Amino acid sequence: MDKKRTNLSIIIITILLFVIVGTTAAQEPITATISTPAQAATVGDPVELTVTITHPEGYYVLPPALETGWEQFVIADQTPATTVSNRDGSATTIFTIDARVFAPGEYATPPLVLSVTDGAGELNEVIAAPIPVSIQSVLVEGDTELRDIKPQAELPYTNWLPWIIGGILLAVLLGGGFLWRKRRQARLALAMVDNRLPHEVALDELERIEGLHLPQNGRFKEYYTFVSDTVRFYIEKSYGVPVMERTTGEIQTSLRNSNMDLNVTRDFVNFLNASDLIKFSTFEPNVADAKQLMLSARNIVASTKPLVITTDDVDKQEHTPISPPQGPHFSSNGKLTNAEVQA
Template identity: 30%
Template sequence: MAAGRGHVTEGDSGEQMGSPKVIILLSVVIGVLFAAGGCTSPGVPGGGSPQTEQESSAAPGGLAPGGSVLPDTGLGRAEGVTLQASVDTSRVTVGDPITYILTLTRPAASEAIIPAPDSALGKFEVRKWEQLPEEVLADGRVTDGRECVLSCFEIGEQEIPPLEIGLISVAGETTALRTLPVPIVVQRISPADAEEIKDIKELIYPPRRFPLRQVLIGLLAVGLAAGAVLSFRRRGLFAPQEEGPAPPSLPPHEIAYHDLERIAGLDLVERGLYKAYYTEVSEVIRRYIGGRYGIATMELTTGELLASMRQIEVEREHIVLFGQFLARCDLVKFAKFLPPREEMKAEVHRARELVDATRVVEPGPEPEALEVASSSRSGEVQA
């Protein structure tokens, strides 16, 4: 019995020796199930999906949803010059006001020509145009600004067109700067705000009457005037007079001196007629340039005039002097810039000094010629 138990024990021991095969098989099955169960991957801690993590980190530029960015219309940064046009809103209802601000940062020694637009700027109606206070920056540059209120009555995507300004450097070089177009979306008035459109009423015409009385009075006046002319002719009052010899022509600088003296006597600055004053003075200098250099100046802009002077090789120093003077006049005429009163009064003296510096030295004219020229210009516009 003891030997039999020992045999049985040996057989049980043999079965136990075969159990590692079962364990290995179970380990393989469990490993397969474990891999198919979607357990955590070593490359993705926490069991998160790589797809989800990539989408969550793909924020475009860090902008919040629904963010609105107005177009950057900056232009030109050469030599510390920047020009920027901006609006307070890029989406309006038809007819609503749009505030359009133009900002120019320039060196303090330069001069800017910012013309005011006419009644319209492209498809936008100009309702107000005013100059903003000038500011001096910490680096010494100067900031000029203009504020314009616009309205548009055309629905859809519109553009405020580019606005061109001029910049005159210390050397007299004129540079044209242009803003970028600013997009504006003009929307319809919502039906809740719209009013009912009423029919156009018919025109009411006044009763037509033949103006017999007015016709008779007119015929009588014409008859009296014709009789008076015939009577004066018979008496020799309207006899044609013989024309004498033409007065000798004056040099351009003498004509300019006389015209400047006439303008000084009009007291336009004291009467508050600043634009008329600067218009008169600038036209005198333009006529002088035309006579002095043989250029048709009255129909040219200041930039075109200076370019024409460069083409005929006028001295560079003279071009700089003329450019700075005409630029100051343009600021008052077109940009509504108002310098101090004493500085405005001195423009006539500056114009005379400009003529003195650029005139051609010739023998003086006869006194009679100057008197004839004075009488011929005495009937010019009195503001």
């Protein structure tokens, strides 16, 4: 009985030892250190402080939110923390602090309190011990030479002069091109001005219509319309009588008050009647009729061709009374005018 009790006690003690050892192994220590490069920094230079925290796997380090003024150190930047796993089951978290000191001397970093959480809500704190930091002066010991004050820092300067000159040249080129184009358009517009007299325009248009050979292709209505409209337009321009939108009867009434010769008026009315017969009826003319219409049109234009009075004509007949001719009169520049010649 005593032997059994002894064995049971040994088993219980062994189990307790395993539990104690396992708990101790699970609760690995959390350590934090600060390190800096071996070489000394000068006044105002960056002092790189590397913070290293070793902790169990699965723990998380909460980097401290340092103020800009960390005692004698001025904090310029702080990198995000990175964590790597170790072979022994622990993990290491590292982040860097960029600090500056603006006076030479021997310094020590303040104690850095770090918070580490196990992810289950338990928070642990660990302190990174201070380390010495040596800040040297930028002046060399024993150097007594006087030096000028350093000039002001030069800001980046952009030379705009080439751009300004280029812009002016571009504006000059564009302006010159614009003026050249305007003058060219003006010359083209002047070249397109038709200086022909009305009878010249009418005769040229009749010749163009004749060249279309419309009667030979059976297109009589188009032919008669073109020829009739050409003569109508000519009479309207020459005598100032609106005939383009009037019927033949209305035109005949209007021409009674014009200075058109009665014989020409009769020929013009007959010409319009012949044209209307083809344009507004089913009567089918032949090629000979079409040629006769063209001949009548040319005769009307020729018989009403204006008299162009020049200075030479007046000088030649200086002592000869001239009766005002019948029909429209045009000056040498083609402008409709009244023919008045004094003896």
